[in-house]
Every structure is written in C-alpha cells, then in structure tokens.
Amino acid sequence: MTKNRKFTLVSRPDGEPKPSDFALVEEDLPELSDGAFLVRNHYISLDPAQRGWMSDAESYMPPIPIGAAVRASAVGRVHSSKNPDFPEGQWVVGLAAMEEFSVVEAGGFTSPVDASLVPSPTNFLSVLGAVGMTAYFGMIDDGQPKEGETLLVTGAAGAVGSLVGQIGKIKGCRVVGIAGGADKCARLTDEYGFDAAIDYRGKSQADLEKEIAAAAPDGVDIIWENVGGEILDAGITAINEHGRVVLCGLISEYNSPEPVGIRNLWYLISRQATIKGFLVRDYPPRFPEGIAQMGQWLAEGKIKHDEDIEKGIENSYDAFMKLFSGGNQGKMILDVSPES
Ligand SMILES: NC(=O)c1ccc[n+]([C@@H]2O[C@H](COP(=O)([O-])OP(=O)(O)OC[C@H]3O[C@@H](n4cnc5c(N)ncnc54)[C@H](OP(=O)(O)O)[C@@H]3O)[C@@H](O)[C@H]2O)c1
Numbered sequence: 018m019t020k021n022r023k024f025t026l027v028s029r030p031d032g033e034p035k036p037s038d039f040a041l042v043e044e045d046l047p048e049l050s051d052g053a054f055l056v057r058n059h060y061i062s063l064d065p066a067q068r069g070w071m072s073d074a075e076s077y078m079p080p081i082p083i084g085a086a087v088r089a090s091a092v093g094r095v096h097s098s099k100n101p102d103f104p105e106g107q108w109v110v111g112l113a114a115m116e117e118f119s120v121v122e123a124g125g126f127t128s129p130v131d132a133s134l135v136p137s138p139t140n141f142l143s144v145l146g147a148v149g150m151t152a153y154f155g156m157i158d159d160g161q162p163k164e165g166e167t168l169l170v171t172g173a174a175g176a177v178g179s180l181v182g183q184i185g186k187i188k189g190c191r192v193v194g195i196a197g198g199a200d201k202c203a204r205l206t207d208e209y210g211f212d213a214a215i216d217y218r219g220k221s222q223a224d225l226e227k228e229i230a231a232a233a234p235d236g237v238d239i240i241w242e243n244v245g246g247e248i249l250d251a252g253i254t255a256i257n258e259h260g261r262v263v264l265c266g267l268i269s270e271y272n273s274p275e276p277v278g279i280r281n282l283w284y285l286i287s288r289q290a291t292i293k294g295f296l297v298r299d300y301p302p303r304f305p306e307g308i309a310q311m312g313q314w315l316a317e318g319k320i321k322h323d324e325d326i327e328k329g330i331e332n333s334y335d336a337f338m339k340l341f342s343g344g345n346q347g348k349m350i351l352d353v354s355p356e357s
Contacts, residue, residue: 018129021046023086023116030071033272036334038071039087040101041342052123054098059354061115062090063337068271073219076294080247081126086114087333090101092130092141093119108132110141115333117353120274124233137324143176143348144315144322145308151265151297156188159263159293160239167233169252172243176322176348178211180311181241183320187250190239193232194249195225197343204346210322217248225251236260244269246277253281253290262292272341274309323347328357 020043030038049055070088075256081088091113095103100123103109112128112146113119121127132138135145140213143149156162160181168185172178182205185192193213194205202214202296213232216226229237229251236257242249245267256262262285270277285292300307326347327336332351 019046019058020044021116021118022182022330023114024330025079025086026071026083028083029073030082031272032343033336034068034071034334039334041333043329046118047120047196048272048280049097049099049120050122051128053072053316054121055096055105056091056102056109056113056121056127057096057355058091058093058119059352060092060111060139060142060352061351062146063340063349064089064353065266065268065271068338072279075297085104086116089113090142090147091119095189103129108138108317110146115270115330115351117330120348128146139324139350142319142350144180144311147297148348149180150300150307151177151295152184153311154297154303155241155265155295156181156184159295160237160241161259162188162190166238167191167193167235168241169193169195169229169233169241169255170241170243171195171239171248171252172266173205173214175243177243177345178243179205179267180320180322181356182211183209185239185313187319189286193229193235193237195244201343222247224251226254226305229255239263241265242267243293245272249279250281253279256284256288256290258288258290260290262290264292264294267340324350325353326350328352
C-alpha cells in the first residue's frame with residue numbers, strides 16, 4: 018500500500034535550524050471526506066518564510082504545529098478525489114506541506130493550473146508563483162519605479178531579488194544589486210542585466226556604504242530590501258529625497274535570537290523617504306494580472322529566471338538550509354515527484 022512521507026517539525030529551532038529539529042515520518046494515506054481530494058505533490062517550494070512559521074513568535078500566520086509537516090507551497094496532481102471540481106490528474110498549486118501527498122479539504126487554498134502552458138510546472142512556484150508575484154506587485158505598487166531612477170536590490174541574486182532587478186531595468190532604472198560572492202555578482206551583471214553588483218561578504222558597513230555610493234552616484238530612489246541588518250543600514254545612507262524602501266524580507270535576522278533593527282532611521286526623516294512592509298499574501302486576487310505581465314516579459318526574453326531543484330523528500334533539510342548558506346542558485350525547489 019502507498020505511504021506518505023512527511024518532513025515534520027519536531028522542535029522549534031533555536032537560532033539556526035538543526036537536523037534534530039525535524040523528522041522524516043512515514044504514514045498511511047488518509048480516507049477522504051466529502052469535498053476533499055488528495056494531491057500527489059511533485060514540486061515543493063522552499064522559502065525563507067518557512068523559518069518564521071517554525072517559530073511561535075507573533076506573525077501573519079499561525080506557527081506550524083509541533084509534529085506536523087512543515088508548511089510549504091507545492092504544485093502537484095490530484096491523485097484521488099471526492100470533489101468534482103478537482104478530478105484525478107488535474108494539476109494544482111497551493112499552500113500545502115513538505116510531504117509527498119497532501120489532503121485538501123473542501124474550500125482549501127488550492128487552485129487548478131494548466132501545466133501545458135509552461136515549460137515546467139515548477140514555474141508555478143517561481144517566476145509565475147508567489148516569488149514572481151512578490152517581485153511584480155512589490156515593485157509596481159510600492160517601488161513605483163520611474164525612468165532614470167536608481168534601484169538598489171539586496172539579496173539580489175536570489176529568486177525574488179533577480180526578478181526585482183530585471184523589472185527595474187524594464188522600467189528604465191539604473192539597477193545595483195548586492196549579493197554574496199563573486200559568482201553571484203557576475204550573474205547579476207552578465208545574466209540578469211544589472212548595471213552594477215556589490216559583493217557584501219567580508220565587508221564592513223562602512224565599506225558597503227562606500228561601494229553603494231560609487232555604484233549609485235546619483236543616490237538611490239528605491240531600496241528593495243530582502244536582507245536587513247547592516248546591509249539595510251548601509252543602503253539607507255544613500256536614499257534620495259522622497260525615496261522608497263520596500264521592506265520585503267530580513268533574511269539576515271531569521272536565525273538570530275534578537276531582532277537587529279535599523280540604526281539609520283534618521284536618513285528617512287531628513288530625506289523625507291518612506292519605508293513600507295510588503296506581503297504577497299495581499300495579492301492573490303490580482304495574480305492573473307501579474308502572471309499575464311510576467312508571462313509576457315518571459316516570452317519576450319526580457320526576464321530570465323533560475324530554479325535550483327534538489328531531489329527527494331529525504332533531502333528536505335539540506336535543501337532548505339541552502340537558503341541560509343547562500344548555496345542556492347535561483348528559486349529553491351524540492352522535487353518529490355514519483356519519477357524523482
Ligand atoms: N514579503 C513577501 O511577501 C515575501 C515573499 C517572498 C520572499 N520574501 C523574502 O524575500 C527574501 C528573498 O527570498 P527568496 O525566496 O528570493 O530567497 P533567495 O533570495 O532565493 O535565497 C535566499 C538568499 O538570501 C541570502 N542570504 C541568506 N542569509 C543571508 C545573510 N545572513 N545576509 C545576507 N544575505 C543572506 C543568500 O544569498 P547570498 O548568497 O547573496 O548571501 C540566499 O541565497 C527573503 O527575505 C524572503 O523572506 C518576502
């Protein structure tokens with residue numbers, strides 16, 4: 018009989034997650050209630066946000082219960098169904114968990130998708146998924162890029178950051194990216210078309226401030242912030258009058274016991290700049306608009322994107338931790354498909 022394998026949370030990580038915080042559990046497939054269906058997950062999205070969901074600190078989503086599979090977005094096919102709207106074989110994408118099979122109860126957050134329209138169903142987790150929608154709506158609604166402005170992107174070589182920078186180029190901005198290591202910086206300029214790249218590794222905040230000033234001689238109009246800490250403090254010193262900081266993520270703080278905070282807030286006052294938190298979960302009703310635009314830019318060759326795909330539910334921990342070591346080259350995805 019087929020079993021489900023799940024990557025479950027055993028204890029809430031204290032600082033950096035350890036292998037002992039998780040367990041791989043095997044169990045029987047459940048019976049379906051009326052209106053429910055069972056999805057055979059093929060690809061699971063690995064996201065920095067999952068680290069926050071593992072903690073019990075106050076957040077925009079409840080903590081993952083101890084003993085449950087780690088919450089994750091996933092794309093897969095309906096395996097068996099008691100819901101006529103989701104027949105067997107239908108591709109679906111939604112909020113599920115790091116497991117091979119997920120039950121979706123009636124009314125669960127899962128949408129049907131047409132896998133024949135994309136080169137790979139993984140695209141529903143990357144450029145046409147939450148990551149692409151974050152970059153698109155965060156830039157259009159909050160970044161509000163204008164021709165001739167300068168955009169500074171932190172975490173620039175990652176899934177969100179690389180798309181944000183390319184949208185900035187489409188909108189006519191000078192785009193400067195900050196990333197870890199020479200290879201990632203080369204990808205920023207050579208593959209994604211950024212105007213300049215800064216390697217933050219081994220640099221002090223003062224070094225970063227100098228390098229940002231050199232790469233953005235007219236100052237910075239938009240900061241897309243994925244990282245926080247000293248990198249955000251350094252960027253803020255370059256903000257122009259009426260600049261915008263789009264606060265998308267703070268990955269440098271996700272494993273730290275205490276929040277770091279911003280020490281350079283005064284620059285926002287003196288330059289009459291704004292800082293605004295962005296959450297993609299406000300946007301699902303507008304996803305069709307974002308998918309249409311990102312899809313068009315992809316088809317026109319104006320946007321490139323990379324996916325870093327690891328295989329097998331048993332490799333969940335190592336694949337997830339690449340997000341924090343910087344080992345990922347593009348959108349981090351776990352392939353748990355039956356063929357993997
Ligand atoms: N607000 C929203 O709705 C929303 C939605 C999606 C994602 N996000 C946020 O967007 C950010 C990027 O997410 P993503 O999915 O695109 O991941 P990603 O950028 O593809 O991967 C994470 C990257 O973060 C960098 N990083 C890790 N630890 C770091 C540290 N201590 N200091 C500096 N850089 C560090 C690494 O790149 P380097 O090798 O360059 O260090 C790593 O490759 C995250 O902060 C995430 O929480 C927010």
